[in-house]
Amino acid sequence: MKNDLRQQLHLEPQSGWLNDPNGLCFFKGRYHVYFQYAPGSADGSGKKCWGHFQSRDMISWEFTGTVLFPDSPDDADGVFSGSAVVRGDTLYLFYTGNVEQQGDFDLITTGRGANTILVTTKDGVTMSEKKVVLRNSDYPGYCSCHVRDPKVWEQDGRYRMVLGARTLDDKDCVLFYSSRDLECWKLEKQVRTDDLGYMWECPDDNKCR
Numbered sequence: 001m002k003n004d005l006r007q008q009l010h011l012e013p014q015s016g017w018l019n020d021p022n023g024l025c026f027f028k029g030r031y032h033v034y035f036q037y038a039p040g041s042a043d044g045s046g047k048k049c050w051g052h053f054q055s056r057d058m059i060s061w062e063f064t065g066t067v068l069f070p071d072s073p074d075d076a077d078g079v080f081s082g083s084a085v086v087r088g089d090t091l092y093l094f095y096t097g098n099v100e101q102q103g104d105f106d107l108i109t110t111g112r113g114a115n116t117i118l119v120t121t122k123d124g125v126t127m128s129e130k131k132v133v134l135r136n137s138d139y140p141g142y143c144s145c146h147v148r149d150p151k152v153w154e155q156d157g158r159y160r161m162v163l164g165a166r167t168l169d170d171k172d173c174v175l176f177y178s179s180r181d182l183e184c185w186k187l188e189k190q191v192r193t194d195d196l197g198y199m200w201e202c203p204d205d206n207k208c209r
Contacts, residue, residue, distance in 0.1 A: 011053050013037065013063060017044040018051070020202060023084030027091045030054045032124050034093070036081060039066055048078035050095070054124055064125050074099065074115045074132050081149040081202055085159065085182070091121050092182050094161070096148035097132070109168060112145035116163065118183065133185055134163075139175065140190065142167050147175065149202045152182070161185060166199040167192070174203045 006012055011033060019036035026032070037051030038044050050068035055061045068079045075097030082095030097115035105111020116134035119127045139147050146166035153160055158178050165173040173192045177185040 011035075011061060011063075013039070013051055015039060015042075016051075017041050017046070019044060019048075020081045022050065022081050022095065023091075023093050025084045025086060025091065027084075027086050027124055028089075030056055030124065031058050032084070032091070033061075034067070034084070036079070037066060048080060048098070050079050052125060067125055067127060068093075068095070068119065070097075072097070072130055074113070074117060074130060076100075083151045083153075085152045085154065087182065089122065091124060092152070093119050093121065093127075094133075094150040094152050095119075096150065097130075098148075108146060108166070109144050114139075114145055114147045116150050116161075116185075131183070133183055134177075138185075138187075139163075139165070140187065142169075143173065143175075144168050146199055151203055162203045164200040164203045165190075170198040172197050172200045174200055 016039040021035050023034035033053045034050045037049045038046035040046045047070045049066045052064045052067045053061045070076055070079050077100045078098035080096035080098050084093050095117055097117045099113030101111040115132045118131045118133050121127050144166045147163050149164050151162050159182050161177040163175045165175055167173050173190055175190050176188045178188050179185045
């Protein structure tokens with residue numbers, strides 16, 4: 001008898017490395033789960049993509065494969081974590097495009113691009129062209145190159161975004177942005193502490209407010 005050790009209760013791709021769940025949402029009659037994915041690596045050493053599962057009942061899931069690849073100059077070294085928001089008949093996906101420059105850089109204070117990127121989809125699988133909505137130059141000057149993991153939601157007639165960050169003096173930070181159209185974003189405030197580590201990743205709006 002074949003011994004099948006694959007997951008029965010949890011989502012698992014056919015091969016490769018699965019990490020952070022992203023963009024959990026209900027859109028056009030289906031539940032969608034995106035996730036960080038390295039299809040050619042079991043330990044996550046390959047370039048990070050986004051994989052995708054969808055379901056009508058949250059019991060039977062269809063794996064649709066890799067839907068976002070690090071295939072542009074703005075995300076050449078990884079499609080990092082993010083989120084999704086439904087607006088009308090379109091799903092808006094936000095993620096961090098990781099770029100690591102070649103040279104004598106520490107990739108903390110220099111040499112890393114942390115681009116907040118927007119793509120849209122009408123079916124949850126076929127993606128639009130990528131649009132950078134925030135770059136390193138748009139973040140506060142006290143931030144290091146570690147700014148990532150946009151969480152976007154709608155509140156009080158505006159769209160809100162939080163980004164996790166690491167400051168130049170190695171303190172944790174969350175940046176709050178707002179937008180009316182999901183494309184042009186304005187920095188509203190930041191939250192910093194002195195005793196909760198040097199980096200906040202994957203911030204959630206319910207925990208940050």
